[in-house]
Amino acid sequence: MNKKVTTNPSDSPFPSPLLLVTANLKGSEPNIITVALAGILSANPPTAYIAVHPDRYSNQLLKESMEYVINIPSQSIVRTADACGVVSGRDVNKFKTLGLTPISASYVNPPLIDECPVNIECKVKEIINYGSHDIFVGEILMTHCNEDVLNANGRPDVNKIDPYAFILGEYRKIGKSIGFYGFSSKK
Numbered sequence: 764m765n766k767k768v769t770t771n772p773s774d775s776p777f778p779s780p781l782l783l784v785t786a787n788l789k790g791s792e793p794n795i796i797t798v799a800l801a802g803i804l805s806a807n808p809p810t811a812y813i814a815v816h817p818d819r820y821s822n823q824l825l826k827e828s829m830e831y832v833i834n835i836p837s838q839s840i841v842r843t844a845d846a847c848g849v850v851s852g853r854d855v856n857k858f859k860t861l862g863l864t865p866i867s868a869s870y871v872n873p874p875l876i877d878e879c880p881v882n883i884e885c886k887v888k889e890i891i892n893y894g895s896h897d898i899f900v901g902e903i904l905m906t907h908c909n910e911d912v913l914n915a916n917g918r919p920d921v922n923k924i925d926p927y928a929f930i931l932g933e934y935r936k937i938g939k940s941i942g943f944y945g946f947s948s949k950k
């Protein structure tokens with residue numbers, strides 16, 4: 764048996780995604796926030812969530828516009844993704860200062876980030892305050908992928924997207940495939 768010891772619950776080694784979320788008000792400059800407290804809530808209807816602290820400028824934009832785009836960055840722009848999480852859109856235009864390119868979404872007002880290979884358009888269905896953060900539950904209206912990150916069958920290829928995780932304050936690579944859903948019951 765392993766010897767178990769207790770550690771700080773708020774410092775749990777829980778791997779999170781690392782995402783760049785765009786939001787804006789109609790007619791105003793779009794903003795970007797780095798978010799790790801996020802995930803998928805439901806497959807049908809496809810639904811995501813992001814948890815955003817009330818102090819963030821993005822929180823205000825999300826509440827007023829009720830829309831957002833989740834952009835998945837590749838490892839090649841990890842410094843840029845970090846930079847989006849240490850300055851506020853109240854003070855700087857992150858698209859301009861970081862050299863990122865906004866492109867129009869199909870259903871929502873906030874733009875896709877061209878430099879991110881995957882962009883997921885969401886409409887806010889519910890806002891739930893939970894402890895320190897507000898949870899923005901978003902129905903996924905459309906997912907865009909760069910053509911060059913799809914495999915021969917037209918499915919997104921994880922190696923080509925090259926996403927990474929956030930764990931214990933560090934950005935960590937996602938490694939090689941070590942199995943697939945249900946492989947343990949296959950002969």
Ligand SMILES: Cc1cc2nc3c(=O)[nH]c(=O)nc-3n(C[C@H](O)[C@H](O)[C@H](O)COP(=O)(O)O)c2cc1C
Pocket residue numbers: 794795796797798799800801814815816818819820821822845847848849850851852853896929
């Ligand atoms: C790796 C990383 C993960 C972060 N995750 C979150 C998060 O999940 N929720 C949140 O509210 N802030 C998170 N932040 C902090 C915001 O990204 C940061 O406060 C940002 O400057 C807010 O920008 P804004 O004021 O333009 O909205 C994270 C920052 C970093 C660097």
